Amino acid sequence: MKRIAGKDRHTEVNSQTIQGADLLRLFSGNVRKILETANLDFDKVQEIRLRTGAPLLVVYAAKEQFPDETGTMQTDGSRGYVIRAEDIRDTMEYIGNYSLYAYEEELRQGFLTVQGGHRVGIAGKTILEGERVKGISHISCINVRIAHQLKGCADMVLPYLMDGNEFHHTLIVSAPRCGKTTLLRDIIRQISDGSKEFPGLTVGVVDERSEIAGCYLGVAQNDIGIRTDVLDCCPKAEGMMMLIRSMSPDVVAVDEIGTSEDIHAMESVVNCGCKLLATVHGNSIEDIKQKPLLCRLVEEHVFERYVVLGGQPRIGSVQAIFDGRGTTLYRREVCS
Numbered sequence: 001m002k003r004i005a006g007k008d009r010h011t012e013v014n015s016q017t018i019q020g021a022d023l024l025r026l027f028s029g030n031v032r033k034i035l036e037t038a039n040l041d042f043d044k045v046q047e048i049r050l051r052t053g054a055p056l057l058v059v060y061a062a063k064e065q066f067p068d069e070t071g072t073m074q075t076d077g078s079r080g081y082v083i084r085a086e087d088i089r090d091t092m093e094y095i096g097n098y099s100l101y102a103y104e105e106e107l108r109q110g111f112l113t114v115q116g117g118h119r120v121g122i123a124g125k126t127i128l129e130g131e132r133v134k135g136i137s138h139i140s141c142i143n144v145r146i147a148h149q150l151k152g153c154a155d156m157v158l159p160y161l162m163d164g165n166e167f168h169h170t171l172i173v174s175a176p177r178c179g180k181t182t183l184l185r186d187i188i189r190q191i192s193d194g195s196k197e198f199p200g201l202t203v204g205v206v207d208e209r210s211e212i213a214g215c216y217l218g219v220a221q222n223d224i225g226i227r228t229d230v231l232d233c234c235p236k237a238e239g240m241m242m243l244i245r246s247m248s249p250d251v252v253a254v255d256e257i258g259t260s261e262d263i264h265a266m267e268s269v270v271n272c273g274c275k276l277l278a279t280v281h282g283n284s285i286e287d288i289k290q291k292p293l294l295c296r297l298v299e300e301h302v303f304e305r306y307v308v309l310g311g312q313p314r315i316g317s318v319q320a321i322f323d324g325r326g327t328t329l330y331r332r333e334v335c336s
Contacts, residue, residue, distance in 0.1 A: 022116055023048075026144065028090035031056060034081055037071025045146050046177065052088055052140040055080030062177065062315055091142055095120055107136055109233070117147035117214015117221035147214050149222050153179070153316060154186035160321045160329055161305055165198050167191055167251055168304035169270065169324075172279040173288060178309045179316025180279040181211050181255055185222060187277060188212070188253050192225020201275075203228045204249030206239030212255055237261035244272050253277040263293050270302060284308060285322060301325060 020042045024032045027048075034056065035048070047059040055066045055077045065073040066080025074080050095114060111121045123141035126133050161168050170187075174180035194200025207213050207230050213220035215232040224230070229247045231239040236254045243249050252269045254262070257278045269276050282288050285306055289295050297303065301324040310319040321330040 023118065023146065026091065026095050026114065028087040028094070031087055031091065034067050034069065034071050038067050038073060042146065043148070047146065048144045050083045050088055050091060050142040052083055052085050054083060056083055062311065088139055088142060092139055110136065111209065113210035113214060113216055115216045115221065117216065119145045119147070119209065119211055121145065147222065148182055149185060150182050151186060151189070151223070153183055154190055157183070157307055157318055157321060158187065158190055161187070162198055167201060167275045169276045169302060170305040170307065171303040172307045172309065173282045173285065174279065174309035175283050175311070176281060177315065178311050180309055182316060183307070183309065184253065184255060184277065184279050185212050185224060188228060189223055189225040191251060192227040200225070200227045201250040202248065203251045203253055204243035204247050205230045206234055206236050206243065206252070206254045207232050208234060208236050208239070208255070212253070237265040240265040240269055244269060244274060249274055251275040251277055255279050256281065258293065260293055263297065285326065
């Protein structure tokens with residue numbers, strides 16, 4: 001493979017081919033062969049799901065498809081390759097490099113992060129220690145969520161989030177699979193690196209599910225900027241307080257807020273003079289107002305910007321941007 005002059009081999013033009021090869025190594029021989037034959041564009045792959053006794057499922061370009069034994073994509077699940085128990089067993093061994101015990105703490109949470117920042121979710125029989133989940137045995141379901149870093153996807157929204165050198169408290173509102181984490185990651189990268197228009201800011205990220213930075217062995221696999229500090233696999237509420245006490249961030253960023261502990265910690269972030277960047281599931285500002293824990297923050301205008309994402313005309317499309325009082329700053333024009 002040829003090198004690009006002056007660049008590290010990890011920045012070669014065949015980055016997608018490298019990503020695909022790395023991903024395929026995670027799967028059992030049968031599944032790997034099928035996915036290789038399918039010749040997938042991994043920029044369009046969002047999830048690959050294996051369930052014992054059920055067809056192999058690939059979420060491709062936001063649509064569910066079922067590869068058969070020849071690698072041909074089917075829309076009818078009954079025609080797809082049926083996952084066997086040995087496919088699950090072998091896949092877990094490959095994912096854990098034959099040392100799954102080393103990932104016991106991550107597996108206790110129901111997922112682990114692999115090289116490249118991809119997250120592997122698992123389900124099966126839980127092992128309890130008192131009322132605490134100690135681990136998962138008899139794994140029957142594996143969901144590989146493919147990490148996508150789309151640099152520049154925040155270019156359009158960033159001017160609405162900055163006021164000179166100041167960043168506005170921002171909440172990204174998005175339905176599942178509509179690109180909220182991808183947008184969040186690029187906003188973090190850009191405000192951390194800074195630009196000609198504004199200086200870089202120190203960003204503290206609480207990455208509870210290892211999806212923002214995609215840390216592997218403690219090292220971020222995604223580019224999240226040169227002034228970003230990450231607490232990986234840390235509960236959001238606890239992590240926000242830890243960052244405030246120890247890392248002096250200008251901005252604290254978290255994904256998928258919702259619990260009362262999250263809300264209390266966010267209030268502490270704001271009261272300490274730090275800016276807040278967060279995401280939440282929802283389809284509109286009206287949805288957020290209906291959430292008992294969040295409605296007070298909306299009513300008190302804690303957030304100064306709301307960015308609403310949707311799936312049309314494509315995943316991650318910005319539908320609207322509002323200020324803290326609900327005034328429309330931007331709305332996507334719908335072509336008739």
